[in-house]
Amino acid sequence: MNSPQHHYLGWQKPFMETCAKWLLEHKLQTGSTTKPSLKVIVQSRSAARQLRSNLLHLAGDCGHGIALPVIETPYQFTLSCLPSDVSVADELVVKLLIGKELQKLKDHDLKKLFGVQHQKDWRSYSEQMYKSLRLCTHAGVQFSPTSWGNNANELPTPEAVERLEILDSLINRVSGTLYSEGYSIEHHAIQNAVLDPHNCKVNELILVGVTDLQPLIIQAMDNYCGVGKCIDVLIRAPEECCDGFTHLGVVDVDYWNNRSVNIPDDCIHVAGAPSHQSSVLLHAINSEKEIPVDELLVSVTDESNSAVVKQHIEDYGIQTRVASGQDVTQTLPFLLLQTCIEWISTRSANAFASLIRHPDIIDLLNVQEQDIASFDDWRMKYLPEFLLADSLRVIKREETKFAKALILFESVHGIFNKHQLYQTSTSTTHNTQCIRDFLLELYGEVNLRSESPMLSVFRSIFGTLELIEEADSMLGENTLELSIEEVLRSIIERLQAATLPEYPNENAVEIVGWLEAMNADDPYLFVIGMDAESIHNEQATPFFPNQVKHALGVDSVELRIARDAHALEAMAESRSTNGALHLIVARKGLDGESLTPSSLLLKCKDSTQLATRALRLTTSLEREMPTLPKTMMRKEEGAGMPLPKPSDFPMEQPSKVSVTAFKDYLSCPYRYWLKHILHLRVTEDALPELDHKDFGILFHLILQEFSEDEARRAWDDPKQIEQFLVERLDQQLLMRFGSPSVRSGLIQLQREVAIARIALFATQHAQTVREGWRVLASEVGASFDVVIDEKQISVHGKIDRIEQDNKGVVRVLDYKTGSSKPNQTHIKNNNWIDLQLPLYRHLLNEIPELSGVMQACTKVELGYFNIASNESNSGIRLLDISDDLEQCIEPTIHSCLKGIVNCEFGKQPASPAPKYSEELSWICQDSNAFGEVAQDDNE
Numbered sequence: 001m002n003s004p005q006h007h008y009l010g011w012q013k014p015f016m017e018t019c020a021k022w023l024l025e026h027k028l029q030t031g032s033t034t035k036p037s038l039k040v041i042v043q044s045r046s047a048a049r050q051l052r053s054n055l056l057h058l059a060g061d062c063g064h065g066i067a068l069p070v071i072e073t074p075y076q077f078t079l080s081c082l083p084s085d086v087s088v089a090d091e092l093v094v095k096l097l098i099g100k101e102l103q104k105l106k107d108h109d110l111k112k113l114f115g116v117q118h119q120k121d122w123r124s125y126s127e128q129m130y131k132s133l134r135l136c137t138h139a140g141v142q143f144s145p146t147s148w149g150n151n152a153n154e155l156p157t158p159e160a161v162e163r164l165e166i167l168d169s170l171i172n173r174v175s176g177t178l179y180s181e182g183y184s185i186e187h188h189a190i191q192n193a194v195l196d197p198h199n200c201k202v203n204e205l206i207l208v209g210v211t212d213l214q215p216l217i218i219q220a221m222d223n224y225c226g227v228g229k230c231i232d233v234l235i236r237a238p239e240e241c242c243d244g245f246t247h248l249g250v251v252d253v254d255y256w257n258n259r260s261v262n263i264p265d266d267c268i269h270v271a272g273a274p275s276h277q278s279s280v281l282l283h284a285i286n287s288e289k290e291i292p293v294d295e296l297l298v299s300v301t302d303e304s305n306s307a308v309v310k311q312h313i314e315d316y317g318i319q320t321r322v323a324s325g326q327d328v329t330q331t332l333p334f335l336l337l338q339t340c341i342e343w344i345s346t347r348s349a350n351a352f353a354s355l356i357r358h359p360d361i362i363d364l365l366n367v368q369e370q371d372i373a374s375f376d377d378w379r380m381k382y383l384p385e386f387l388l389a390d391s392l393r394v395i396k397r398e399e400t401k402f403a404k405a406l407i408l409f410e411s412v413h414g415i416f417n418k419h420q421l422y423q424t425s426t427s428t429t430h431n432t433q434c435i436r437d438f439l440l441e442l443y444g445e446v447n448l449r450s451e452s453p454m455l456s457v458f459r460s461i462f463g464t465l466e467l468i469e470e471a472d473s474m475l476g477e478n479t480l481e482l483s484i485e486e487v488l489r490s491i492i493e494r495l496q497a498a499t500l501p502e503y504p505n506e507n508a509v510e511i512v513g514w515l516e517a518m519n520a521d522d523p524y525l526f527v528i529g530m531d532a533e534s535i536h537n538e539q540a541t542p543f544f545p546n547q548v549k550h551a552l553g554v555d556s557v558e559l560r561i562a563r564d565a566h567a568l569e570a571m572a573e574s575r576s577t578n579g580a581l582h583l584i585v586a587r588k589g590l591d592g593e594s595l596t597p598s599s600l601l602l603k604c605k606d607s608t609q610l611a612t613r614a615l616r617l618t619t620s621l622e623r624e625m626p627t628l629p630k631t632m633m634r635k636e637e638g639a640g641m642p643l644p645k646p647s648d649f650p651m652e653q654p655s656k657v658s659v660t661a662f663k664d665y666l667s668c669p670y671r672y673w674l675k676h677i678l679h680l681r682v683t684e685d686a687l688p689e690l691d692h693k694d695f696g697i698l699f700h701l702i703l704q705e706f707s708e709d710e711a712r713r714a715w716d717d718p719k720q721i722e723q724f725l726v727e728r729l730d731q732q733l734l735m736r737f738g739s740p741s742v743r744s745g746l747i748q749l750q751r752e753v754a755i756a757r758i759a760l761f762a763t764q765h766a767q768t769v770r771e772g773w774r775v776l777a778s779e780v781g782a783s784f785d786v787v788i789d790e791k792q793i794s795v796h797g798k799i800d801r802i803e804q805d806n807k808g809v810v811r812v813l814d815y816k817t818g819s820s821k822p823n824q825t826h827i828k829n830n831n832w833i834d835l836q837l838p839l840y841r842h843l844l845n846e847i848p849e850l851s852g853v854m855q856a857c858t859k860v861e862l863g864y865f866n867i868a869s870n871e872s873n874s875g876i877r878l879l880d881i882s883d884d885l886e887q888c889i890e891p892t893i894h895s896c897l898k899g900i901v902n903c904e905f906g907k908q909p910a911s912p913a914p915k916y917s918e919e920l921s922w923i924c925q926d927s928n929a930f931g932e933v934a935q936d937d938n939e
Contacts, residue, residue: 004207004221004231004247008239011573014521015236016047019208020054022234027206028055028066038204039080040071043211046323046516048073051208070202074210074217078190081199081220089183091130092464092494096471096480097174099126105170112163123489128542129167135541137187139552140195140216143168143543152551163543181474194220197227204230209519211236211251212563215553221248236519236570244566256562261569261603267581268601270617273588274305277528278312284526284582291524295579297510299517301529305590306511309528313509321508323516325499326453333443333457334495336360341488344421349384349736356408360442365411374404382701383694385736393735395704415441426481428472432465435487453500464494518567523579525571530585531595535564561599568600585617643925646673646905654900656783659797659843663834665896667914673905674920681919695750696817699757699867700779700800702728703815707778707801716769721762722755729754753869757817760874761867768876772806776853782846788894791901799840801865802850808858811876812840813865819873822864823880830885832892837862837879839893 009018028036042048048071059066072080082088099122102110110117114125136143143164145153156164175185193199194216205224207213213221221231233249244255269284271277281298285291298313298320300306307327310320328334336358343351355361356372378392381402392409394402416422419438425431439461448455468490472480482490510522514535517525529535541549550556575581585597597617604610654677665672674680705728706721707713715721733751737743783796801813814837826834841860844850863878881889899905909924917924 016050093471138214139554256565297522301514302534319508378405656794659839668910670909713775718762782843
């Protein structure tokens with residue numbers, strides 16, 4: 001029996017380069033073309049690449065070629081031990097079969113495994129089981145505690161043992177199904193193959209810096225030594241640290257968790273969110289003067305932040321390359337599948353809006369910009385949350401206005417119906433074929449080069465469909481019964497685990513993960529993150545708490561911290577004389593969540609340093625101010641962002657103006673130009689509840705439906721009116737927010753508020769009918785033309801309500817869901833600040849159906865029909881116009897129109913900013929840009 005031989009290579013020299021020299025000196029022959037009978041096992045794929053590169057470089061320096069040995073990661077080594085006649089089932093197939101077996105369990109067994117669940121998520125359950133199965137593989141045990149070592153098998157409670165026995169039985173059934181089809185679960189196949197020395201075809205094994213070997217491989221290596229195989233262990237540490245490693249070079253938990261780590265304070269930088277971390281990174285790089293790209297490495301401990309860090313670095317003209325590859329979740333096929341899932345499962349307006357903006361859907365259906373604009377206009381008009389019908393709901397007289405939106409919806413609906421993507425069929429093979437046909441129609445004509453990274457995305461998509469069909473066929477008559485949505489989610493999960501390889505780029509800064517940085521030789525190493533959550537937080541493994549994992553010797557928090565403590569000391573010591581280590585401690589995550597600094601940073605040598613560092617690491621970063629390196633800052637401070645001047649922009653003479661826009665010109669011509677000439681708007685996502693504006697629009701819609709029928713307008717029974725309006729309210733809420741069972745509590749509360757206001761409106765309307773008022777028209781549009789300076793302009797508007805009493809008085813009313821008073825909104829300091837109601841008098845004469853009425857009219861009254869939250873503020877309020885103000889109406893209208901047709905919009909915005917102009921405050925640089933937004937009465 002041989003014993004593993006330890007070789008301590010110290011801290012100071014580059015580790016992978018030193019390992020390459022040791023291999024050339026002791027194990028390999030330069031100039032030989034015969035492949036050596038040995039295997040080298042390294043920590044990661046990145047380490048394997050570095051070792052190969054160093055071997056080739058050193059051999060080239062000697063002027064000789066070299067036959068490279070096989071260099072593998074521990075996982076690759078376990079797979080290489082599998083006999084050629086063993087077929088391992090794909091991970092997805094195993095998960096699908098596990099899910100099917102879980103569905104067969106009795107309710108009380110499911111309750112034991114997952115507790116009380118109101119909705120069963122079979123996909124999540126099978127994922128949890130597969131994670132636990134993989135842990136058992138690494139630990140070299142089965143689910144049943146009887147296969148565990150003495151330190152672990154006494155830990156589970158009787159309830160836990162019962163759960164594990166259920167899992168063990170279930171996995172054996174899955175294994176039986178696969179075995180009947182000629183496949184094995186990777187768990188069983190690897191355990192049996194790796195432990196058999198005959199499956200390891202080489203006589204020598206070299207372990208290079210592998211400090212966290214899993215128990216299965218440790219047990220296998222002991223077996224190999226027992227039959228005379230030679231094992232050499234190359235350790236990244238001086239020999240004085242020999243007590244810190246086991247016989248196979250695995251870190252000793254007690255030794256490294258109780259040892260201090262010498263990290264200079266000037267190596268540590270505290271930063272907030274990822275954008276701030278990127279700024280600190282650039283500053284740190286700049287502090288090291290000019291660093292050659294091939295001597296610089298960036299490590300991101302939370303790899304989900306890699307894309308953010310990459311983007312921020314590249315914003316400053318620095319090329320980057322993510323070693324693990326680009327994120328597939330940002331590719332067009334992935335985003336399309338994700339949007340399809342949301343649309344099929346929710347039928348929400350948000351999902352449809354995303355779908356019609358996807359480039360591949362735009363190409364397939366030839367969607368034009370005006371088609372999308374038409375849908376957006378319809379959405380703003382009707383405020384739907386869900387699109388459950390087969391067509392968009394449009395009032396008949398507006399069908400022409402929203403024709404493009406209707407056609408667009410029918411086109412999308414048609415392609416989904418064509419491929420039966422809405423169906424509820426549980427035939428898995430039928431559903432996979434439907435999805436395949438849909439994707440082929442989208443991408444069937446796409447031509448990709450063989451080296452294109454996108455080719456791997458399509459292979460993964462269509463390969464997943466084949467795997468699902470393969471799993472389904474294994475079950476015979478007892479099929480998987482996956483819906484369209486479930487098949488799509490399986491594809492999404494598969495893609496989330498994939499990456500797109502980036503092309504090599506010698507001018508790019510390499511970005512790697514934490515594990516890849518451990519054995520990196522680059523002189524200048526910058527680590528972003530260093531928070532406990534991303535480095536050594538426990539990976540959630542259901543059914544195996546941390547205490548059990550530690551006893552099994554696999555993936556516990558204690559083992560992770562020990563491994564990382566050794567790695568951090570190695571990183572610092574190897575760069576103490578050549579290069580530099582910079583640790584950027586993240587205090588905030590991508591979503592703004594608070595992060596805890598890694599405990600490794602608190603392994604100080606004395607209490608004074610510990611106290612100082614702890615205070616520094618816990619300083620509040622609520623008001624973080626990212627700073628840039630000096631070389632990236634302006635040498636001179638400018639005067640700020642210049643305001644755009646209307647005169648600098650070519651523009652056509654405005655041909656029309658709305659009656660509601662006059663108040664904008666009166667308050668600030670410059671802001672009128674931004675809003676009505678440039679059409680600048682704030683784009684807002686749909687909210688899960690009604691805001692003030694939406695609440696007013698909703699009332700306009702239901703009152704418009706009420707007034708469309710002449711007989712309804714004559715109702716004088718408040719209960720009858722209220723019943724009709726509540727029914728229309730519920731229809732609108734159903735269309736936007738779904739059924740009451742899925743609405744938020746806030747929506748339910750807003751419904752009750754709306755019903756209370758409807759009751760007040762019903763009472764007021766019935767009273768006006770009984771008083772002899774008759775509604776002549778509702779939501780009626782009109783316009784009139786004015787010629788000024790030989791230029792014609794049209795004034796247009798829509799009147800909410802026109803009514804007449806039996807004395808010939810005509811009353812023009814604008815609905816308001818607030819408590820506004822018309823004199824307050826139209827007149828200030830005896831001057832007109834809004835001309836909406838006076839302009840309605842002009843429009844009356846332009847409405848053909850009112851020509852006879854206006855000829856017999858004795859008086860025109862203007863005002864608001866307030867639908868407020870209480871009775872005292874509700875009802876009809878009329879505009880009281882003094883004689884002086886009456887004389888000012890026409891000159892004020894003329895002055896506004898003259899300025900608009902001649903494009904007189906001033907040079908700068910009015911100050912102070914008018915009320916309710918916050919959405920333009922960023923452009924106008926108002927002092928209230930950060931102030932609270934006032935709540936206007938909705939029109």
